[in-house]
Amino acid sequence: AQSVTQPDIHITVSEGASLELRCNYSYGATPYLFWYVQSPGQGLQLLLKYFSGDTLVQGIKGFEAEFKRSQSSFNLRKPSVHWSDAAEYFCAVGALDTDKLIFGTGTRLQVFP
Amino acid sequence: DTAVSQTPKYLVTQMGNDKSIKCEQNLGHDTMYWYKQDSKKFLKIMFSYNNKELIINETVPNRFSPKSPDKAHLNLHINSLELGDSAVYFCASSHRGGEIEAFFGQGTRLTVV
Numbered sequence: 001a002q003s004v005t006q007p008d009i010h011i012t013v014s015e016g017a018s019l020e021l022r023c024n025y026s027y028g029a030t031p032y033l034f035w036y037v038q039s040p041g042q043g044l045q046l047l048l049k050y051f052s053g054d055t056l057v058q059g060i061k062g063f064e065a066e067f068k069r070s071q072s073s074f075n076l077r078k079p080s081v082h083w084s085d086a087a088e089y090f091c092a093v094g095a096l097d098t099d100k101l102i103f104g105t106g107t108r109l110q111v112f113p
Numbered sequence: 114d115t116a117v118s119q120t121p122k123y124l125v126t127q128m129g130n131d132k133s134i135k136c137e138q139n140l141g142h143d144t145m146y147w148y149k150q151d152s153k154k155f156l157k158i159m160f161s162y163n164n165k166e167l168i169i170n171e172t173v174p175n176r177f178s179p180k181s182p183d184k185a186h187l188n189l190h191i192n193s194l195e196l197g198d199s200a201v202y203f204c205a206s207s208h209r210g211g212e213i214e215a216f217f218g219q220g221t222r223l224t225v226v
Contacts, residue, residue, distance in 0.1 A: 034214060036217075038154075042219060042220075043117075043203060043217040043218050043219040043220050044156075044203065044205075044217040045217075046214050046216075049214050088154055090156065094213075099144055099146075099161045099163065099168050099169055099209060100146070100158040100161060100169055100171075101158070101215060103155070103156040103157070105153070105154070105155055106154045106155070106156075108154075
């Protein structure tokens, strides 16, 4: 069965510091991977996605993620965090034969000035 | 020009009542979804519809009944509301296939008292 694990429930960083949010997935075939961000009281906004090809994908707001098949991971990174990045981040996996996304439990990012 | 819009944004109601949440998308997508986000921020799919046809029903109690009058609308009707139904409900839409990202509405925070 498909599953997504986000090991870090809560991360706190200082503004300007680098960031890496971890995501591990379980899926038998090639997964389709997504990172979404949810600001307080808001819906989910897609940051980036991986379907195939280059394993390093660029997204909006300066985020990037790297697909590592050998580690079943799709970690999200940003070189310099801004205070406006404080939000909940969700990793999700989709598949060709399904119409649904399986979400991780989310990582809450707090940014200190 | 909101892509996926749902109403109301907040809904407070008493146990036992019946309520509906409406969702509309103007993206021309053929698939629409309802996701439930619980108090721990966990997101789980409830239903998906493709061209007005029910595709996914994730063992949701039959008090929940989705209705899709056309492929741009997917409403969620809930009968005999219970305290445990309190959550944020997200509508989403996409083209069919797990490799296609879903666009989410702003969410409806349902509180049952």
